[in-house]
Every structure is written in structure tokens, then in C-alpha cells.
Amino acid sequence: MCTNYRPTSRDLLADLFQLSLFEGGDWPAESWKDYPAPIIRYNGHGQLVCTTATYGLVPRRHIPPGVKPWDTMNARTETVGQLRSYAKCWREGQLCLVPMTGFFEPNYESGAAQRWQIGRADSAPFAVAGIWREWPGENGPEYSFTQLTINADEHPLMQRFHKPGDEKRSLIVIAADEYDDWLRCRDPERARSYFQQFPPELMRAWFDPPPPRKKKAQPAASPQPESTQIDLF
Template identity: 55%
Template sequence: MCVNYHSPTREQFGTLGAFSELPADWRWPDEVWKDYSAPIIRAGVDGRPSACLASYGMVPRRRIPPGVKPFDTMNARAESLGERRSFAPAWRRLQLCAVPMAWFYEPCYESGRALRHAIGMHDDSPFMVAGLWREWTEADGTVESSFTQITINADQHPLMSRMHKPGDEKRSLVVIAPDELEDWLACRDVETARSFLRHYPSERMKDWAAPQTVRKAAPEPSPNLSLF
């Protein structure tokens, strides 16, 4: 499962076609981990793609009740979207989003041990990954957003089947084709939305060995500076 990705730079966002520029005071890390804030794209009030900052993981760690064993919600399995308590409400309400990425990371065991690999587009362009979002009301009345990314089985995908530990099920993020972004965000029934949950052609993707980095503690949540 992907739990870490590299976000596009501010300059790269202009090539994604969803918007022209982001607010100057938005800040996000290059590498995104659980509970980090990063930009996502969702449908605005006018129906057009719009951006907001959201926390990575549908249920932020600070939202897990005391006494409950911590759990991760960075990935939502397509097969159980309508069943999992953490994701089903957003899926049924079609709270769909797209997560901009430059590349994401997975472990590759082809050498006999886990090596970190980056996976991105063959032409190095940024891309969008299918996800879900939800909102949380804070004690002071402000509203914060969080998100998860959707995964599908990848046992037969030429590239993604090479990732993860031998014997484990192979999984992949769902890359949304650029010309399908608005249609994905505008879905009005779950069956139509489910039709988007398919593999991206492997010949348009590539992977490469990526140096391991040290994960820092998650920063404090940023204000939700939604564009809509």
C-alpha cells in the first residue's frame, strides 16, 4: 500500500489544468506522509475542479478516540468502499477528490530485499490519483478536511505487480487520466464512480530506485483555506 508520495511543486500545479494558481500562503511538504497537509482537488460549488488543503489519512490520528488502537486510513480498498466505516459515508455521498502527485513510493523486493522505488509517469508529468474526502469540525468551529486514496488489485499489472513483498496481494493507486478528471469529480452515482477505478496503462508509467528519506513528525494542521 502506498503511504508516502511526492507532491508536485507549486509551479507544476499550473500544468495540471485544474486551476491557474494556488494561494501564495499555502505551504505543504515535498514528501507527504500520514497526517501531513497537502493539496487535493474536488468539485467546487460551480462544479469545476477546485483545490483545498487536506490532511493525508481519512481519519487523522488526533481524531482516533482515547483507548482505541491507532489505525491507518491513507488507503481505501475499492472492493470495500461501501462497507468500511471510515470510508463508506464519503463514498455513498460521492465525496470524490483527486490527489495531485509527482510520483509515489512503494517497496520493491526484486533484489531479495525491500528497496524503495518511486513510481510516476513516463514523461515525468504530474498526475492525479482517485480519492475520497471528508470534513471535521474543530472545537473553535473551523472546518478541516482530510482525504484518502483509493487502491485496486494489481496482480496482473505489469509494473505494479512487481511491488510489495512476495506473497502479499499486489495493490495500486488509481491514476485518473487528465481528460477524465472533471467527469470523475462530477460523478452522481456510485456505479459510475466505480467505473473509473481501473488501471492506468503501464507503458505510460515508470519506476526507479529512490533514496530513503527520514520521515519527520507530522506538522500541526494548517487552516483549511478552501478555494470554494
């Protein structure tokens, strides 16, 4: 399942969704668990808004002390209405779009895990189905989100990813002409009609290794005192 992706830039989002309302700060070029990233949703006033939210519906900072952390970056559509982490948001229709230009999955075709990026064949940005949650914060409400996933065992492209023998999963790419219908949907059963595989001929995937990690600077060696030879004779 997706744990790392490239969010769409703020300027491009403003054009794509005709947005004038942004909540929150900036986000990095790649998003990981507990990183900030943009989501598109309708707020309580019926306004379409881009909200900066934490990737993972239950951020680590909200997990009670003594409770083992768990991942909520991806919600399986088969159980989203049952699991405690997601059920309330799903039942209340807190749907969002997660805009991106590509997401990453491990490919084992070489015999070892390699990072591949998956995106649209035309390189256009796209948006996947998600649900969001509000949390109380020191300076007002804070937000988090998860991405919804479906089985992809039979998808010609997405079946190439993850460990051999493991179930294949895929994010749900929402068609651009259905963005508004998805965001306004408040019926959980009707929302399931959007759980469709994206046509493989409209997608592409390529090897995209992560950039090399910067080596930590080594502390300068302390100067050694010059050796002194003592003549004992």
C-alpha cells in the same frame, strides 16, 4: 499500498487545473500519514478548488482516546462502500483528485525491501482517485483524504512491489481528460467505471532510496579538570 508520495507543487497545480482558488496552507515535498497535502475537488458552491488536507481519512488527532489508531491512507475499492471509515464519504460522492509527481512502494527483488518511486514515463505530474472528508476545526472546516486502490496482481509493473506472496495493489491514475467527469460524479456505481489500471508502457519505476537521516548533534563533552599529583613524600 502507497503510504508515501510526492505532491505536485502549488504553482504547477495552478497551471494544470487553471486554478485560482486555494484553501489552506502549504505542504511538504513528500507526504506521509497525517501530513498536509493538496487535493482537487468541487466545493459546496460548485467551484473547483485546491484544498490542503490531511493524508489519511481519519487523522490521528480525531481518533478518540483509548481507541487503537488505524490506517486510512488507502481505501480498497472492493470494500470502500462497506467500511465505516469510508462508506459515508463514498455514498455521498465526495470524490477528489490527489495530484502527485510520483509515489513510493517497496521492491523486494534484491532480497530486501528497497524504496522505489513510480511515476509517468514522460515525468509529467498526474492525479489519482481519492475521497475526502470534512471535520470541524477551531478556525473553520478542516479536511482529510484517502487514496483508492485496486488489485494489481496482473499489472506488469505494479506486480513487482510489496512482499513476495502478498496481494499487489495500485493507486488509480485518472486520465487527464476525465478529471472533471470523475470530480462531478455522484453515483457510486458509475464511479466504479473509473477503476482501471494505468497502461504500464506509460509508467516507469526506479530505485529511489530515502535521504539519509540527519544525525543528532552530540552534546559537547564537559571539560575535565586537570589531574593534580600530590607528593606524599
